[in-house]
Amino acid sequence: MNRFLLMLGCLVLSSCIQMGPDFVRPKAPEGSHFELNSNNQSIPADWWTLFHCQALNQMVQEGLQNNYSLASMRAALISAKEYANAEQGLLLYPSADATLAQTRQRFSPQAFGFPGQPVIFNLTNINVAVSYNMDLFGANHRQIESLMSQTEVQRYQMVAAQVTLASNIATTAISWSSLQEQVTDQENIVQQEQALLRSVQVRVDAGSQPRSDLAIQSANLAQQQANLAQLKRVKKQMQHQLEIYLGRFPGQKPLQSFSLSDLTIPQDVPISLPSEWVHQRPDILVSESRLHVASANLGYAMANVYPSLSLSAGLGSEALTPGSLFSPVSNVWNIGGGLTQPLFRGGALQAAKRSAEAALDQARQDYLQTVVQAFGNVADVLTALNEDQTALMAQQLASDSAATVLSDTHVRYQAGSVSLPVLLTADEQARKTSLLYAQAKATRLNDVVALYLAMGGGWWNQKSTAQQPKTEK
Template sequence: MVAHAALVAVLIAFSGCTVGPNYHTPAPPATNTYTPTPLPDQTASSPGASGVPQQFVAGLDIPAQWWTLFHCDPLDALIREALANSPNVAAAQAALRQAGENLRAQMGTTLYPSVDAKANATREKFTGVTFGQPQLTELLNLYNASVNVSYNLDVFGGGRRELESLRSQVDYQGFQLQATYLALSANIVTAAIKEASLREQIEATEHIADDEDAQLGILRQQLALGGVSRVAVLSQETLVAQTRATLPPLRQSLDQTRHQLAVLAGKLPSDTDVPEFRMSMFTLPQTLPVSVPSSLVRQRPDILAADATLHQASAQVGVATANMYPQLTLSASYGPEALTPAGLFRSADMIWSIGAGLTQPIFHGGQLSAQKRAAEAAFDQANAQYRQTVLLAFQNVADTLRALEHDATGLNAQTQAWRAASGSLDLARGQFRVGGVSYLALLDAQRQYQQTVVNLTQAQAARYADTAALFQALGGGWWNDTATSAAAQPPSATPK
């Protein structure tokens, strides 16, 4: 009786024991800025809708549907359709469900006893040798039915650490789902802006080619009158051909971007219901959020997923540690036993058993110690990967902030270059008509103008694309969407 009481006391003492490290999320980097030098209060301005100045606002929250800040209804509709139909989203959702079911399965094993119904039918030959009566021999049938209960008493917390590990896997898949949402929406915004830019580049190039064709007609007339040499006509023909040669690559890029948009939306490239985008359809957001660095590590899905991986690795250290301690199993059974199947329901004898099993690892050839060291090494690896993810995230934000600053100044410079090239071309054409400049001067002015038109269009698109990149770099505001932010919550412990 004293021994029994002592055993109960020991079990109670150890029932709350959980070996292994208790996980704590690493502290955010000790910094208040992303860049070595402060950001300007606002970016440079240029004429036109794409040249409005943008203001950086520290600590401003990000809306869940951040892409609506571009005020493009077709874009909003396409993203919503993509989020509903994308195979990548469906795969991420399935992975989250799988992780949740794996957690529920482990909950059933760890938190609750297993109860099974069992029925046996055997035919055996019985002898009395054991009782000193070898002449006693009998053939008999034996039937029994029982309810068996077993429970692994989680004395040192190995099961609880395994649950902790699986909960972290659920968290990881939940954040991976958020990352899929974010990447999909950002890719669609970027592709739509690229399509709009390509359309403007194509239209501008076609207009330039038409103007050069008109100039070529004038030169041919002058050649017939003896006003210019054949070399001038051939040079203009070369310029027209070179200008038109830039159109097929642009059209190819446009087609590829259209195909990309269709696939991102979960459609076949042949589908024709993907909207066409032009730069005039977008409004450049003038207020840009800049999350404080300490908040970034709680916002970006990739950092949170890396944190969940680190948590899982920490829990696995606890699992490996618990495997080095004794394992205690409780079991019991109860049910009838009879010589005939019908006897099980009438006059059968009731049999029962109750027991406990204790397994203490003694010698496994260094296996358990090696597994623990391997788990610790995996934790160190996950910790290093987490720190690298944080560093890359901060770099991503810093690069994007500087890109927005330089995009604005670059657009301002490109606008001035375009104005100068346009004025120079008009002046060169007028002077060439009256013989004031050579054809080479006109040709040079045409080439400069053509390049500035393309550069200006690309500079305008860069402001929109890098604005979308900033929202993506800061995490996309998923935490403000209650429908999706709840996806990372682990399942309840209710048995089913």
């Protein structure tokens, strides 16, 4: 008995052997550095509150709670976790089953060469069977490691969806707000063009202007009305997209609107250092987890080449009547083990190992490509932010100048010193610069949102509250 226990202990110790490479988390790439400011604050999980707009805050919170795609990914994560837990229970621990059976049998002694007549009897059986597959070379552990890593893939995909949803809600809401302002401006333009048409009509009737000016202004008014209809269509489509992000049916209830002036832009945008950032951005973590899956799968393929050992034992009772089940003479037991060594599989095991090695190399290259693309994404956003302020100031100056020219030209037109085409040219320039200025304001806000998304969205600070950095209107 002591020898058996010693042998069993040696087998248990040997089960700690795990074939294949142990996963090592990739280091942050060297030689890459981003710096927008010297603040280096951590990104809060609720970064959208830094814009200090209550309507925007409510939209993002509603979307995170009610979006159906995000809810689907949460359910998928729970499913993946529970599947991994189920497989872990099957692979790591012994299985035990209790059986109670009642059978009626016919036994013929003559079938075994003994004299006698066939006997019909009842047999009652109760037993507990225990089995355990010894993980001699870590195949089970590698399989569980792979499943757990797949769960991490699902987890970070859900995080990525959550961060992206918050960003999409913010950018869509900002664009929708910008379109609202553009619609309002365009409505004012239509009213101005209608007033100008009436003025031209009076002048034509008085004979001070040619009738062709009336046709020109009528065409110009029709064009502005068409532009207004186009803006309203795009605004409505943007509203429908925003409602879908929030988990609403289009037109289900009114959206709480806000203007771009209700938003403040953080001057000190928090930036994480690359050494932290590559271990925080969800898409990089998804690729890292897939690399872990491939590493574990290689270990599993390598372990399958080696022997596997299974142990089993059973204890029970068999009797002709249920009342005799617990009699000492009815007790039965068994104990045993089996060792299986693959000898010939037609090269399948070695091919599986080579396939796993190639898959690991593929996952490594995919990870590096994801990191490179992520750095490129951040570089693009930082470049845009560096140019946004200059572009916004220049566009504001252009818009103000064009408005001044239009006002002056209108006065001169009323005085009869300039013709209608000159007024319409100034009017067209003022409209274009006003539209570009509104778009520049929205672009700057959206680029700040894009930076928070590019830096990972602060999901790792779920319990933190947004800091209150310096802001500007």
